[in-house]
Amino acid sequence: MFQPVKPSQWLVIAAAILVMAAVPLVTRNSYLLHVLILTMIFGIFASAWNLVAGFGGMKTFGHHAFFGIGAYVSALLSIKAGWSPWLTIWFGALAATGAGLFIGLPILRIKSMSHVAIVTLGFAEIVRIVISNLQTITRGELGLWGIRPFEGFTLPFFGEITFSPADKVPYYYLILLLLIGSTAVIMLLMRSRTGLSIIAMRDAEDAAESLGVNLTRQKLLVFAVSAFLVGIAGAFYAHYISILTPTAAVGIDLMILVIAMALVGGLSTFSGPLVGALLLTGTVELLRDLDQYRLLVYGAMIILIVMFLPKGLTTLGPVLRKRFASR
Amino acid sequence: MQNPTPATPLLKVDGITMAFGGIVAVDNLSFSVQPGEILALMGPNGAGKTTTFHVIAGVHSPDHGTITFDGHEITRARPDRRCRAGLARTFQITQPFDELTVVENVMVGAIAHHRSMAEARVEARRYVDMVGLSERADILAKGLSTGQRKRLEMARAMATRPKLLLLDEVTGGVDMASVPGLIDLVKRLRGEGLTLIIIEHNMRVITELADRAIFMNRGVRMAEGTPAEIARHPEVIELYLGEDDGHG
Ligand SMILES: Nc1ncnc2c1ncn2[C@@H]1O[C@H](COP(=O)(O)OP(=O)(O)OP(=O)(O)O)[C@@H](O)[C@H]1O
Ligand SMILES: [Mg+2]
Numbered sequence: 001m002f003q004p005v006k007p008s009q010w011l012v013i014a015a016a017i018l019v020m021a022a023v024p025l026v027t028r029n030s031y032l033l034h035v036l037i038l039t040m041i042f043g044i045f046a047s048a049w050n051l052v053a054g055f056g057g058m059k060t061f062g063h064h065a066f067f068g069i070g071a072y073v074s075a076l077l078s079i080k081a082g083w084s085p086w087l088t089i090w091f092g093a094l095a096a097t098g099a100g101l102f103i104g105l106p107i108l109r110i111k112s113m114s115h116v117a118i119v120t121l122g123f124a125e126i127v128r129i130v131i132s133n134l135q136t137i138t139r140g141e142l143g144l145w146g147i148r149p150f151e152g153f154t155l156p157f158f159g160e161i162t163f164s165p166a167d168k169v170p171y172y173y174l175i176l177l178l179l180i181g182s183t184a185v186i187m188l189l190m191r192s193r194t195g196l197s198i199i200a201m202r203d204a205e206d207a208a209e210s211l212g213v214n215l216t217r218q219k220l221l222v223f224a225v226s227a228f229l230v231g232i233a234g235a236f237y238a239h240y241i242s243i244l245t246p247t248a249a250v251g252i253d254l255m256i257l258v259i260a261m262a263l264v265g266g267l268s269t270f271s272g273p274l275v276g277a278l279l280l281t282g283t284v285e286l287l288r289d290l291d292q293y294r295l296l297v298y299g300a301m302i303i304l305i306v307m308f309l310p311k312g313l314t315t316l317g318p319v320l321r322k323r324f325a326s327r
Numbered sequence: 328m329q330n331p332t333p334a335t336p337l338l339k340v341d342g343i344t345m346a347f348g349g350i351v352a353v354d355n356l357s358f359s360v361q362p363g364e365i366l367a368l369m370g371p372n373g374a375g376k377t378t379t380f381h382v383i384a385g386v387h388s389p390d391h392g393t394i395t396f397d398g399h400e401i402t403r404a405r406p407d408r409r410c411r412a413g414l415a416r417t418f419q420i421t422q423p424f425d426e427l428t429v430v431e432n433v434m435v436g437a438i439a440h441h442r443s444m445a446e447a448r449v450e451a452r453r454y455v456d457m458v459g460l461s462e463r464a465d466i467l468a469k470g471l472s473t474g475q476r477k478r479l480e481m482a483r484a485m486a487t488r489p490k491l492l493l494l495d496e497v498t499g500g501v502d503m504a505s506v507p508g509l510i511d512l513v514k515r516l517r518g519e520g521l522t523l524i525i526i527e528h529n530m531r532v533i534t535e536l537a538d539r540a541i542f543m544n545r546g547v548r549m550a551e552g553t554p555a556e557i558a559r560h561p562e563v564i565e566l567y568l569g570e571d572d573g574h575g
Contacts, residue, residue, distance in 0.1 A: 002431055002444060193438045193447075200424045200435045207422035210384055211436040212410035212487055268426070 001199075002191060020176055024169045033168040037240065039281040040175040041233050044182045045254075046261040046273035048229035051186050053259075054268035055195065056222050057202030059113040061255055062103065062120030063230050065127040066096040068250030070231030071238035072131055072138060075147040078239070080137075085150045089235035096231025097224050099127070104223035108216055111205075121252075128250040138246070145243040150174070163239075171240050178236060182229045187270055189225060198222055264305045266312020275313050335398065337362045337491055337522050338383070338414075343392030345375075345382050345546075352378040354546035355392070360491070365513070365523045367537035367554065371566055375546040376526045377419050380493050383524075384416045385409045397490060411439060415489035417480035419496050419526070423468035430455055430464045432479055436486030454482040459508060474501035478509075485516070492516065494525045498532055510535050530558065530567060 023036060049063045074092030078085050103123045107116050132140045139145075150170075152162040163170050189195055197218045200208040209215055238244055248254075257280065265276025283301065287294040309315055336359035345353040353375040360366050368376045381387045383394060385406035393402045401409055415436075424432050433451035434444070441447040455464050458478040463471065471479060477497045484492055494513070498506050506529070513536055517523065527533050533540055533554050540557040542550040550560045557563055 002434070002448075191444070193444065196427070196431065196435055196438060196444070199427055200432075203424040203426055204422035206386060206406075207418060207424070207483075208435060209406040210386075210410060210416055210418075211483055212407050212439045213435065214405075214407050 002196060017180060021173075024172055028169065030168050033172050035281060035285050037168060037171055037175050039278050040179045041237050041240075042258065042261060042277040042281055043179050043274045044175075044233040045230050046258045046265070046277050047183060047186055047270075048226040048233070049258055050262045050267060050269075050273045051189070051222055051229075052226045054262060054272075055190060055202070056198045056219065057113075058107070058219065058223070059117050060107070060120040061117045061259070062122075062124035063226070063258065064250055064252065064255040065103075065120075065124035066100060066227040066230040067234035067237070067254060068124075068127060068131060068246070069099050070096040070234030071244055071249045072144070073231075074235035075144055075238040075244055076137065078148045079144075079146065085148055085235075085239045089232060089239070092235035092238070093228045093231035096234065097228040100223050100227025101220060104220050104227075108219050121255075124250065124252070124255070128246050131250060132246045138244075141245055141247065143243050143245045147238055147242045147244065149242065150239055165242075175236055175240075178232060182232070183270065183274070185225065185229065189222070190270075194218055194221060260302050264302055264313055266314035269312065269314050272312045272314045279313065334361050336360055336395075337364075337397060338524075339393075339395040340379075340383065341393045341395070343379070343382055343389040343394065345378050345387055345389050351546050353382065353389070356543070356546065356548055357392075358541055358548070358551070360522055360524060362490075362522055363517065363520065364539065365517055365525065365537050367533045367540040368524060368526045368543065369528075369533065369540055369557065369563070370543040370549075373545075374543045376543065377495055378546075379543075380416055380495055380524075380526065383493060384414060410487050410489075413488075413490035414493075415484035415487045415491070416493035417477070417484050417495050417497060419499070421473070421476035421480050423471065423476055423479055425467065425469035427468055428465050429460055429468055429471070429479060429482075432468050433482045433486045436483040440488060451482075451486055454486045457485070458482045458512065459505070474505060477501055481512070489521065491522045491524070494523060496526050496528065498527065498529050506532065530554075534558070 024033065045063070045067060052058050052060055070092040073095040074085065074088040077083050077088040077091055103120060107119055110116050110119065131138050134140070135142070150163040152160060155161050161170050197208065197213045200211070201213060201215055201218060205215065234249065237249070261276035261280050262273045263276070264279060265274065266272025283298060287297055290297060305313060309319060339359040341357050342355050343353055344351065344355050356375075356379060358366070368379065370376055378387070382389045385401070385404060388403055393400055395401070396409065396412060396414055399412065401412065424435065427435070430448060430451050433454050434447045437447040437451045438444070441450065452464060455461060458481050460475060460478055460482065463475060468476070468479060477500060481494065481497055498509055501509065510532060513523065513525070525536065537554050540552065540554050541548055542557050542560060542563055544562065549562055550557055
């Protein structure tokens with residue numbers, strides 16, 4: 001991971017970006033674009049969770065709190081204060097970062113991972129309940145609607161860009177940019193001394209500390225970056241979907257889905273959470289025809305992948321190669 | 328020492344006591360180490376040697392007593408602060424970073440002194456070579472044998488550029504053939520000005536390396552002197568009685 005990026009890896013990255021960027025040029029099918037937009041929102045979320053839980057080894061199960069905080073703070077600022085969503089999404093992300101530091105500090109001292117899981121899960125549940133109960137501001141489960149879309153602008157050569165439910169293409173490119181940015185941030189961070197330090201910390205905490213790693217600082221740093229990225233994904237989601245309920249934006253289902261994505265794709269890899277997000281968001285939609293059997297098939301698929309590819313789908317290639325080589 | 332005035336010790340351990348529940352692992356222990364010296368800590372299993380290292384390195388805060396390193400009291404300082412002050416240690420139960428390569432393991436120790444990761448990698452490789460792990464440099468640390476893990480511990484600690492290095496049974500589990508190499512390595516480190524405390528069971532290693540030895544049992548210092556003097560101590564003789572020279 002800390003070696004220079006190989007040309008072949010650059011090629012894969014460039015190809016993936018090109019393919020994603022080309023989709024709206026090939027089809028403007030709004031349903032397909034919607035699924036891909038959700039995929040990219042989840043891609044950011046799952047990658048950011050993987051930063052803390054995979055690379056950092058801190059088993060936090062409360063990241064949906066940051067998604068909800070990002071979403072609600074950005075939505076409310078744009079509604080109540082009348083600010084532009086272009087501005088409020090950053091405030092949403094900063095609010096999520098603040099929450100990340102707030103919950104990050106106490107869990108740093110907890111060595112037992114199951115306790116970390118419970119504390120963070122409890123924290124997210126508190127956030128959900130607070131948002132539910134602040135009905136005068138958030139309208140609770142009735143839903144916060146009428147969230148402003150991003151303002152349009154004129155782009156040289158492309159003309160007028162408008163964000164509206166009718167045209168998903170601008171949203172598509174915006175979330176693609178956010179996804180590329182988030183992935184770049186995560187990769188740069190992981191390839192820096194912080195990345196080296198947090199993997200060391202995950203594998204042997206006492207040894208890392210004895211070699212001069214400031215555990216508190218490094219853990220808080222990755223926690224804050226992770227919360228920021230999840231917050232920005234949540235904020236984008238708010239202005240894209242334009243209606244928020246505590247269940248949809250801060251529900252535990254969200255966290256479970258994201259964990260499944262990271263596990264299915266491959267924990268502690270850069271591409272795993274992205275592959276997992278694509279696969280699971282995609283299958284949820286493909287399986288709609290199966291109606292009530294949908295969740296059954298879905299669950300079975302996750303179990304099979306985790307059983308046969310414990311390190312995720314990204315290891316499929318090497319595993320297959322080994323299988324055939326040993327014949 | 329050519330200097331007529333006695334040198335100030337690099338490390339001063341003053342009356343430390345460390346208990347776990349009912350077990351007093353270290354009991355009112357005091358000693359000091361002069362710059363450039365190699366001190367050996369000896370004693371039977373459970374004597375409190377590793378616990379003494381843990382207290383010096385900051386894994387545990389002692390119940391009583393103080394630790395002064397390089398003129399500063401560090402009794403309650405965090406382990407990473409002590410490392411940056413120039414105190415490094417190896418773990419008896421090795422703690423490799425499994426998912427990092429051997430060189431990357433050593434880089435963790437080296438990054439404090441380098442702006443760029445590339446520079447840290449170059450320096451890390453030097454230490455990997457020094458401990459004889461060159462051929463394994465790019466494999467994941469989880470693939471190392473016990474003896475190789477011990478040497479990785481040393482390389483990592485050395486990469487922090489310490490003034491004082493604590494080695495906890497680095498010859499334990501290492502095949503006999505590589506012990507002379509480790510002895511040479513420690514001699515070379517001392518030649519570069521390093522001060523060391525070594526926990527050792529192997530009497531031959533102690534005799535070859537240590538200027539002074541402390542024999543402890545049940546957390547208490549029982550004897551102190553040159554390795555030759557210590558070797559004549561009744562408890563030491565009893566400990567090694569009927570055993571070969573190379574007890575490990
Ligand atoms: N974290 C701990 N909790 C409880 N008891 C401990 C702990 N660490 C050490 N002890 C106890 O303290 C005593 C001293 O242990 P220590 O590891 O310091 O011995 P040692 O001299 O290094 O022995 P060895 O030669 O076997 O490595 C032992 O009785 C041990 O069981
Ligand atoms: Mg020991």
